[in-house]
Amino acid sequence: MTAIPMHSSAPPRRLAGLRSGADYLGTVLRHLAGNPSSAFGLVVILALIVMAAFAPLIATADPYAQDLGAALQPPSWAHFFGTDEVGRDVFSRLVYGARITLTIIALVGVIVGPIGLAVGTVAGYFGGWFDTALMRITDIFLSFPGLILSLAFVAALGAGLENAIVAIALTSWPPIARLARAETLTLRGADYVSAAKMQGASAARIIWKQIVPMCLPSVLTRLTLSLATVILTAAGLGFLGLGAQPPLPEWGAMIAIGRRYMLESWWLVAFPGGAILCVSLAFNLIGDGLRDALDPKQRKGRH
């Protein structure tokens, strides 16, 4: 059935903004770029993407090429960030490691956002025992610190990068589902939703067309902030030997190997850790910026 545009069913302004997607995105990006701290975040993420895309051009050496004669050399012009215990160039390994970091972030984001949004909006819209059941499951996941639950899943699934991504995704959706549900509960009784219902729109259509777009701003903000934690968890798993496995140049795994030589060769842990810090900080800053841009309600509470 075709919805006849009625006055009362006109979606609120935030949704109207979403209709012209590119325009809206431009506004948000301008806002982020205008604030020094979120602009810094954008620059870091852009640098990460460029590093990942053009790794062979940026790296000064093969990230896997060993040179035992040049092992554990301090930073110099030949090796910007020094060399590791088998003479591999740390800078080049960091550059290639950007690909792994970006893969983790992208996959976890793509899995977690839709799942959290779907579970939250559906539970919130239908309510009743269905809502109770879904929220009990969410609560069980939420009763763990993320890293420990990810550790347990990786222990169950086996160590490795793919399983680490699955484990992190499994533990990251509940906060998003909670948030989407809370938003849905406030929207469920709104006039424009009732109007759509009276026009005979199906539940699926109402959730997809009327509720999901309204949840998007806060879900995106929350997802961005979650990704800051995801990076730390992934690095932690790599560090404990349960995530990406050597010789993959994953930053956490690089630190784990560097740990054996760190008291003399500080550069083995200092640079990969610095890279993790920068990316995690960038997502936190962008998340804060997004909250200011998309969620004026929360901005008032924060300042």
Added chain:
Amino acid sequence: MRLALSPTSGRLAGFARQAGTILVTLLGLLALTFAIGRLMPVDPVRAMVGEEADQATYEQVYHELGMDQPVYVQFADYLGQIARGDFGTSLRTGQPVIEDIARVMPATIELATFAILIGAGLGVPLGVLAAARKNRPTDHLVRVATLLGHSMPIFWTGMIGLILFYARLDWVGGGGRVSDFYDGMVEPRTGFLLIDSALSGDWDVFGDALNHLILPASILGLASLAYITRMTRSFMLDQLNQEYITTARVKGLSQTRTIWGHAFANIRVQLVTIVALAYGGLLEGAVLIETVFSWPGFGSYMTNNMLTGDMNAVMTCVLIVGVIFIALNLLSDLLYRVFDPRTR
């Protein structure tokens, strides 16, 4: 106390509903640990009988462990064992898992307690200060510092700390709870090294243990510091925006009295809740920090067992963490109910 009949029965119903919720959550938690145990790529039968056992022995043990039963029967067996307090035997140490955990727990509690003292001791005043100087340089500085603390990989911070304060400056001890020289010199009575050494009057060991504790505890504390500071600041701002604060100021009350005597007094319950949750949250950081500092606590125990695939130990560790967090959430609910009359 004036208690009308209807609110009391309402409260009872509330408690009954909450008890039901907790029971369901616990059951879900057990289902989760059971699933993790069954998913683990380790054959528990093979681990028990060894590589050389013949097929007949294997099948006998397979049967004895109930592995030929349907999954729901196995799950019911698991629930029965847990109810009897039987958490199984560690395949690695051959000891009952629960005894292993009881032995390593004091080291972690010692570490986490010092960490939360540092985190809350610094975080609360910093948060109050930031709120009082909202949007001034102090506030921005605190915000940047907490964001940095929140974004640092804690295992990395730990290593940088070791490189700086142990290897370069030699201010603190290295890995472990004491130097090798003192290892095993104190009779373990409580398992808390500081208490044990103080009880037996070994002040050398006490000092050495403190020297080993200070760096990992500070770094673990930094993780909770960021969270506690942020929360304190936002709680304080909620209070400072209210009218009674304006009234207090109009009356001519000093800034210190307004902030600490009025606003701060009203956020104490919220703060206790936050600190309790942060204390539990330190378990997460402890897993990484204990590995960095070779600290023989719960975190090291759990990761070692995950790496070796010791099923019973992993399941029990996960269960314990879950129970601790459910308990902490419950405690914070309860605190609100007891101290905030509006929620009654």
